[in-house]
Amino acid sequence: MSVTDEYLANNAAYAQSFVGPLPLPPARNVAVVACMDARLNVYGILGLADGEAHVIRNAGGVVTDDEIRSLAISQRLLGTTEIILIHHTDCGMLTFTDDDFKRSIQDETGIKPEWAAEAFPDLDEDVRQSIARIKASPFVPHRDAIRGFVFDVATGLLKEVS
Amino acid sequence: MSVTDEYLANNAAYAQSFVGPLPLPPARNVAVVACMDARLNVYGILGLADGEAHVIRNAGGVVTDDEIRSLAISQRLLGTTEIILIHHTDCGMLTFTDDDFKRSIQDETGIKPEWAAEAFPDLDEDVRQSIARIKASPFVPHRDAIRGFVFDVATGLLKEVS
Numbered sequence: 001m002s003v004t005d006e007y008l009a010n011n012a013a014y015a016q017s018f019v020g021p022l023p024l025p026p027a028r029n030v031a032v033v034a035c036m037d038a039r040l041n042v043y044g045i046l047g048l049a050d051g052e053a054h055v056i057r058n059a060g061g062v063v064t065d066d067e068i069r070s071l072a073i074s075q076r077l078l079g080t081t082e083i084i085l086i087h088h089t090d091c092g093m094l095t096f097t098d099d100d101f102k103r104s105i106q107d108e109t110g111i112k113p114e115w116a117a118e119a120f121p122d123l124d125e126d127v128r129q130s131i132a133r134i135k136a137s138p139f140v141p142h143r144d145a146i147r148g149f150v151f152d153v154a155t156g157l158l159k160e161v162s
Numbered sequence: 163m164s165v166t167d168e169y170l171a172n173n174a175a176y177a178q179s180f181v182g183p184l185p186l187p188p189a190r191n192v193a194v195v196a197c198m199d200a201r202l203n204v205y206g207i208l209g210l211a212d213g214e215a216h217v218i219r220n221a222g223g224v225v226t227d228d229e230i231r232s233l234a235i236s237q238r239l240l241g242t243t244e245i246i247l248i249h250h251t252d253c254g255m256l257t258f259t260d261d262d263f264k265r266s267i268q269d270e271t272g273i274k275p276e277w278a279a280e281a282f283p284d285l286d287e288d289v290r291q292s293i294a295r296i297k298a299s300p301f302v303p304h305r306d307a308i309r310g311f312v313f314d315v316a317t318g319l320l321k322e323v324s
Contacts, residue, residue, distance in 0.1 A: 003192050004307070007192075007208040011319065018319075020314075020316045021201070022200070029165065036217050036232055041212050045173055047175070047176060051201050052200055055198050056219055057220075058218055064231075067228070069221060069279060070220045074221065076267070077254055082166055089183075090186055092239055104238075105234070109300045109301065111301075113230075153183040153184070156177035157180075158170060160170075
């Protein structure tokens with residue numbers, strides 16, 4: 001049995017006590033942008049209840065065109081106005097460089113990715129970078145309630161980046 | 163008090179009983195790609211425990227370059243081998259077209275986004291489209307354990323797309 005099959009068995013149990021449907025627009029008007037890291041359960045970390053917030057995640061919790069796309073849809077079509085950014089300690093993105101990662105792919109496959117890997121050497125700096133990218137986007141209308149945090153995987157606490 | 167401040171109060175309570183840190187690589191070697199929708203708590207839906215799986219999310223749960231970037235990092239650097247894709251019923255992406263959305267942004271800001279909005283008219287077709295994009299990518303090494311699902315926001319159940 002694959003891990004996916006195990007998770008499908010979990011889903012059958014989950015549906016037994018599921019109550020739905022909730023409304024489509026996020027009830028608390030918040031969008032979260034966080035790293036994909038396996039230790040970052042944003043529902044637990046923020047105490048998010050079902051239906052409250054959009055959750056956007058990728059390697060690093062960085063802001064690229066796809067996060068601008070998601071935030072534009074979140075704010076323009078579904079009414080969110082606040083943005084919470086979450087990076088975290090012990091992040092994989094601190095352990096390599098774009099050049100080395102892309103070179104290893106090129107050496108193995110013969111093709112160099114046309115995208116940036118978005119590795120970064122400093123967590124706080126990259127949170128600020130993500131905020132700056134959102135603030136510079138003409139496509140995200142609500143840019144005055146954006147706050148960025150680093151989640152500590154040892155303590156469970158969020159630390160705000162100023 | 164902003165909603166963000168409320169969530170920070172939740173975080174302080176969360177950290178009281180937090181036990182960490184867990185290891186960086188996902189313990190179950192799985193990456194999930196799901197829609198950002200507020201009703202899609204992937205931890206509940208799949209019974210994911212902390213530390214088990216990468217979670218990648220965006221508007222629609224679609225696969226663009228940024229999801230290929232995240233999956234490449236997930237598989238090449240952090241050892242995941244299975245991919246679970248999740249779209250869902252009552253998705254916002256079913257309610258507009260790329261042309262109309264981008265026109266409305268152009269009319270309001272004077273600038274047309276250079277990215278696709280990735281709206282879609284059919285859930286099953288877009289799940290298959292997402293699988294096809296991953297299978298076509300030379301940058302994602304493990305492409306033989308990819309399965310796609312539609313989550314029903316009324317029942318809580320996942321339905322596999324064949």
